[in-house]
Amino acid sequence: MDQVVLMQGNEACVEGAIAAGMRLFAGYPITPSTEIAELSAYRLPQVGGKFIQMEDEIASIACAIGGSVAGVKSMTATSGPGFSLKQENLGYACLAEIPLVVVDVQRMGPSTGMPTSPSQGDVMMARWGTHGDHPIIVISPSSVTEAYYQTIRAFNLSERYRTPVIFLMDEIIGHLREGMQMKEAEDITIVNRPTVQFPDPKRKPYHMNEKKGQMVPQMAPFGCGQRYNITGLIHDESGFPTNSTEEAEKLMYRLMHKISDNYKDIVRYEQVNMDDADVAIVCYGGTMRAAQTAMEMARAKGVRCGIFRPVTIWPFPERELTAALGGLKKIVVAEHNCGQIVLEVERLTRGACPVAFVGKYNGAVITPQEILQKVEEA
Amino acid sequence: MSKMELRLAGSGGQGVILASVILAEAAVQSGKYTAQSQSYGPEARGGACKAETLISDDPIGFTKVQQPTFLMALTQKALDTYTRALPENCLVLVDEGLTVPENLNGHRVLRLPILRTAKETVGRAQTANVLAVGCINALLGITDMETLKKAASLHIPRGTEEINLKALAEGVKLASAVPGEGNAPAARSEKKKGAKQ
Numbered sequence: 001m002d003q004v005v006l007m008q009g010n011e012a013c014v015e016g017a018i019a020a021g022m023r024l025f026a027g028y029p030i031t032p033s034t035e036i037a038e039l040s041a042y043r044l045p046q047v048g049g050k051f052i053q054m055e056d057e058i059a060s061i062a063c064a065i066g067g068s069v070a071g072v073k074s075m076t077a078t079s080g081p082g083f084s085l086k087q088e089n090l091g092y093a094c095l096a097e098i099p100l101v102v103v104d105v106q107r108m109g110p111s112t113g114m115p116t117s118p119s120q121g122d123v124m125m126a127r128w129g130t131h132g133d134h135p136i137i138v139i140s141p142s143s144v145t146e147a148y149y150q151t152i153r154a155f156n157l158s159e160r161y162r163t164p165v166i167f168l169m170d171e172i173i174g175h176l177r178e179g180m181q182m183k184e185a186e187d188i189t190i191v192n193r194p195t196v197q198f199p200d201p202k203r204k205p206y207h208m209n210e211k212k213g214q215m216v217p218q219m220a221p222f223g224c225g226q227r228y229n230i231t232g233l234i235h236d237e238s239g240f241p242t243n244s245t246e247e248a249e250k251l252m253y254r255l256m257h258k259i260s261d262n263y264k265d266i267v268r269y270e271q272v273n274m275d276d277a278d279v280a281i282v283c284y285g286g287t288m289r290a291a292q293t294a295m296e297m298a299r300a301k302g303v304r305c306g307i308f309r310p311v312t313i314w315p316f317p318e319r320e321l322t323a324a325l326g327g328l329k330k331i332v333v334a335e336h337n338c339g340q341i342v343l344e345v346e347r348l349t350r351g352a353c354p355v356a357f358v359g360k361y362n363g364a365v366i367t368p369q370e371i372l373q374k375v376e377e378a
Numbered sequence: 379m380s381k382m383e384l385r386l387a388g389s390g391g392q393g394v395i396l397a398s399v400i401l402a403e404a405a406v407q408s409g410k411y412t413a414q415s416q417s418y419g420p421e422a423r424g425g426a427c428k429a430e431t432l433i434s435d436d437p438i439g440f441t442k443v444q445q446p447t448f449l450m451a452l453t454q455k456a457l458d459t460y461t462r463a464l465p466e467n468c469l470v471l472v473d474e475g476l477t478v479p480e481n482l483n484g485h486r487v488l489r490l491p492i493l494r495t496a497k498e499t500v501g502r503a504q505t506a507n508v509l510a511v512g513c514i515n516a517l518l519g520i521t522d523m524e525t526l527k528k529a530a531s532l533h534i535p536r537g538t539e540e541i542n543l544k545a546l547a548e549g550v551k552l553a554s555a556v557p558g559e560g561n562a563p564a565a566r567s568e569k570k571k572g573a574k575q
Contacts, residue, residue: 006399006406006414116418176441177399177414179406292439368440 007180009147009173010035013103014043016151017075019188022101023049024074026063028056028082031115032171033105036077057082061089061102068098069230071195071221073155077103080122081112083129090164091130092232094255097162097206097217099193101154104166105174106336108363117363118171120285120336126166127314133252135259137266138166138314141173142288145180150268150311156191157266161258162216168313170336172286172365194218199226204237208254215258259315268311269320273299277306279375280324282345283334284310287366291334294371305375316344325352332374334358334366382433382518383443386510387460388452390418390427393507396533398429400511401520403529405433408521413441426455433520448518450510451476452492469517471510488517490552496545505545508534512549523550 007015014036017025025040041051050067054060060076067074078086083104093100106122108114122129126138139154141147151167158165196203196218205228208214217237220226233241234248242248259266273295274280281291291307298305308324310317330353333342342357349355356374360366384401386394395416402414413432419425430443446464450471451457457476464470470487472478474494478487490513496506508530515526527543534542 004406004409006403006412172415172441175415177402178412178438178441286441289439289441296439365442367442367444 003182004179005182006177007144007148008035008175008177009141009144009169010105010175011039012144012148012180013077013151013167013169013174014039016148017101017155018043018047018049019148019185019190020152020155021073021190021192022075022155023047024052024064024067024072025049025076026052026054026060026067026074027076027078028054028060030057030079030082032107032174033077033079033082033103033169035174036103036105040075040077057085058089061086061093061100064100064102065089065093065096065098068093068100069222071219071223073099073159075101075103075155077105079105079107079115080109080119083122083125087125087129087131090166091132091134093164094130094134094136095232095234096230097219097255098164098230099155099158099162099219100164101151101158102164102166103169105169105171107171108361114363116171118286118336118365119361119363120170120287120340121338121361122168123313123335123337123340126168133256135161135163135255136166136314137161137163137259137312138168139268139311140168140170140285140313141311142285142309143173144176144178146311147173148180148182152188152190153268156189159191159193160216160265161262162193162219163259166314168285170286172289176286196220196224196226199224201226205229205239206235206237208237215254215261263315263319266312267315267317267320269317270307270309270311271320271324272307272309273304274306274308274324276304277327278304278329279306279332280328280330281305281307281332281334281371281375282309282321282341283307284313284341287334287336290366290368291371293368294375297368297372298375301376303375310341313341316341316348318344318348321345321348325349328353330354330356330375332356332358332371334371334374336360336366381436382431382448382520383446384431384433384448384450384514384518385428385443385446385460386430386450386452387426387428387456389456390425392427392452393504394427394450394452395429397507397511397514398431400508400526400530400533401431401433401514403532404515404521404526405431407525407529410435411438413438415441426459428456428460448514450514452506452510471514471517488556490556492549492552495548495552500541500545500548502541502545505542508542509545509549509552512546513553514549516550516553517556
């Protein structure tokens with residue numbers, strides 16, 4: 001039977017991670033993500049997992065990568081300042097195809113900014129923070145219940161596609177406590193990485209059967225008997241570095257396409273009252289809560305207002321937003337930054353309808369009234 | 379039931395966040411929707427601290443207090459800060475040691491010995507937050523006493539059950555001693571429950 005429990009967003013993230021199979025957390029506590037490290041330290045030993053507090057954020061992601069290479073589902077969590085430090089190893093995990101979940105509970109920046117204040121200023125860093133073209137999946141929850149289930153999805157996607165997934169929370173949801181609907185364990189789908197059945201020293205570690213349409217190589221966990229090389233250099237199927245432009249193109253094409261070709265499996269979004277909407281509010285994460293109330297207020301005044309909310313913000317649900325543009329007279333983008341997702345929305349609308357912007361970057365939350373005002377403006 | 383918007387304010391270390399969490403737990407245990415959040419500075423102790431609990435029969439969108447229906451202030455600074463532009467129907471509970479600002483003329487303000495009762499009657503100053511929870515529930519009728527006890531037990535540190543439940547009971551007593559609070563909603567609902575049995 002489903003039961004409702006009072007839980008904090010950060011706690012729900014940990015419980016979701018453990019339900020998904022996380023057995024290693026390596027981190028360095030930082031507000032407003034600290035409860036994730038705290039609860040992981042308490043919960044992991046209970047389920048036979050390990051918690052390690054590392055000396056800093058760089059070591060934390062390196063440790064989580066190491067754990068994952070050894071076959072253990074691993075996670076690290078931080079906030080903006082730590083997320084900056086993790087960028088280099090994030091790219092390493094992308095190229096070496098190491099499943100990993102990195103949580104960033106966003107706070108006001110830049111730099112150490114305002115530690116306890118909400119922000120959504122890391123949206124573009126989550127997409128482009130590490131250097132070089134790279135695939136990335138970024139998920140942003142807007143309730144405690146969603147923090148739980150989307151953390152499970154974050155693990156599932158990282159395992160299926162052997163890629164790091166960024167779980168981009170904000171202080172609003174990370175520190176929010178509300179009733180959470182919990183399903184029974186058997187109702188939860190768990191995905192495990194493609195793994196070699198029989199370790200074979202002759203098998204190339206990044207070998208794939210392309211004829212079968214395989215885009216993600218099977219992984220041999222370190223310690224299983226198969227020794228191989230993992231590198232942040234462009235490599236061929238043997239796992240060793242190569243300068244071949246042919247191999248480089250093959251690898252890069254596959255890395256990008258294993259995500260873009262599986263758009264439907266990866267992308268999630270929510271539409272509320274969009275069927276008859278004249279005005280659409282586009283928002284994500286904790287901002288959704290103010291948008292919901294703003295939409296109700298607008299509807300009560302007779303304004304046909306709806307909400308389009310990306311749950312995966314990268315890849316952005318661009319096909320669905322484009323499809324929804326038809327009857328719209330205006331889009332209002334609300335986010336806690338100086339304007340990041342609004343750029344993506346403007347790119348997709350191509351002037352089809354005006355795009356208004358509600359941005360807040362002073363450490364306070366966007367109120368429903370502030371969104372309503374933009375919705376009502378002619 | 380209309381939506382309750384509770385704001386508890388004090389100084390970091392007084393436990394107003396925990397008090398606000400226990401009230402949220404009480405709401406969840408009673409089958410209601412709730413949203414609990416807080417804002418505080420980077421300090422571990424001292425500094426202004428504000429915690430909020432929304433309680434509603436309907437799902438909650440915006441998670442922050444907009445039109446408080448209840449305000450508790452345990453420090454003068456908190457009282458002075460959060461009483462600006464307070465809605466008329468907002469009930470205000472303050473510690474007896476505070477000076478009630480003039481802009482609260484016209485509001486229903488209760489000045490109760492929260493901090494003193496915790497220190498002298500319960501015997502530990504740190505239980506003031508749980509005592510306040512007992513008091514608030516008796517004033518607002520969020521849930522029955524058994525559910526409140528359960529909610530508190532889920533969040534107080536292990537080993538402090540006895541003294542905290544004592545504080546909870548003292549808080550209820552404080553509220554019932556207030557003139558006109560004899561028929562507080564909590565008391566009513568408990569009577570109703572008794573009648574059913």
